[in-house]
Amino acid sequence: MLAGLIPAICGLIVTVIVASLLKKKGNMVTDEEAQNGSIDTSKYPPLGKAIVAPLVAVILLMINPIGSLSGIDALANFKVDALYILPIAGIVGMLAMGQSKKILHYTSSGLNKMTATVLILIGAGGIAGLISASDLSTQVVQLIETAGISGTFLAPISGILMAAATASTSTGVILATGSFGQAILDMGTAPLAAAVMVHTGATVIDSLPQGNYFHVTADSMKMSIKQRMGVVPYEAIVGGTMAVVATVIYGFLF
Incomplete structure (x- = not known):
């Protein structure tokens, strides 16, 4: 966790810069819409x-x-x-919260809201299973060796590929370490450095439509699929910054 602090700080700085540049773009919320969309919080605990x-x-x-x-x-x-x-x-x-009489009602409501998320996770798990059972990792390693690229880049590349395939940072990291872990270490990369580079690489394009995070964030902001897809490149800029910083620091400097 501490090893990823510097890349995280750089990602935060880039996030602020990107958000500042984009604050005037897109559909602006009017004062009337803001007032109409206000929620009565008097009943909240x-x-x-x-x-x-x-x-x-x-x-x-x-x-x-x-x-x-x-x-x-x-x-x-x-x-x-x-x-x-x-x-x-x-x-x-x-x-x-004194809601003992509504346990069944709230439980049923929660299960209904989670159904779509569970189906998405099952799909992501299926993709992860197919990748782990294939020779994709071998092909990627051979491609890097053929291209003459430094083996250090295998760690962030594996994180990027696996997170993009599963649309999940955590699942992408698990899949990358399981499929590419030994190959990354064989390239001479230290375990701690490999962990940081895989993790930051997995944040580049992890928010895609086949993952639940994409839809959760879209629903929270009342965004359409088209609008949410428009955010992906900016998320990639932030994640890419963290991956580049981590690769430079732990792949080449230390």
């Missing part, structure tokens, strides 16, 4: 109650990592999975 659910989830999921880092066996052996921790945290949160 206070922050103290609303934060209970995420706080419970974070605490339970952090028990095992904290135990592993601190050497406490009792905590390290506490095995939990987000599959059941998140629903438990949600129920605890609803109880804290």
